[in-house]
Amino acid sequence: KGLQNGRPLTTVVGSFQSSCNSLLRTTMSKMVGQEYQGSLFGLVTFLQNLASVIFVPLCNFVYGRTITIMPGLVFLVYAGIILVCAMLTGFVKFSLPEMSEDNLVQEEDDDHDLTKL
Numbered sequence: 001k002g003l004q005n006g007r008p009l010t011t012v013v014g015s016f017q018s019s020c021n022s023l024l025r026t027t028m029s030k031m032v033g034q035e036y037q038g039s040l041f042g043l044v045t046f047l048q049n050l051a052s053v054i055f056v057p058l059c060n061f062v063y064g065r066t067i068t069i070m071p072g073l074v075f076l077v078y079a080g081i082i083l084v085c086a087m088l089t090g091f092v093k094f095s096l097p098e099m100s101e102d103n104l105v106q107e108e109d110d111d112h113d114l115t116k117l
Helices: 002-031 034-066 073-095
Strands: none
Touching: 002 034, 034 073
16 A cells, blocks of 8 residues: 555656656757757667666666675765756856857748748
């Protein structure tokens, strides 16, 4: 019965993960021109797959080595990895002036003007 009560909470927390991915992809797509959208999303997908290939065995290794010392240490390692990613994202967002929202690529309205049909 305890697991059934945690399912709605898991759904709520999981929805934040998918919204973060969407927000990051939207921001990145505004940083590059329309001709580079495919390359950007191809690179993002490649890095996501590479990360799963690297971090799943790494975390399994950490879990196997630390289960006798501290059973929850693998989750602290995960939290540390997420913290590093959040710091890098904050660095790109706030420290690089060329990546500010004022300097993002502006979409041309001519391509989307429906009156020219």
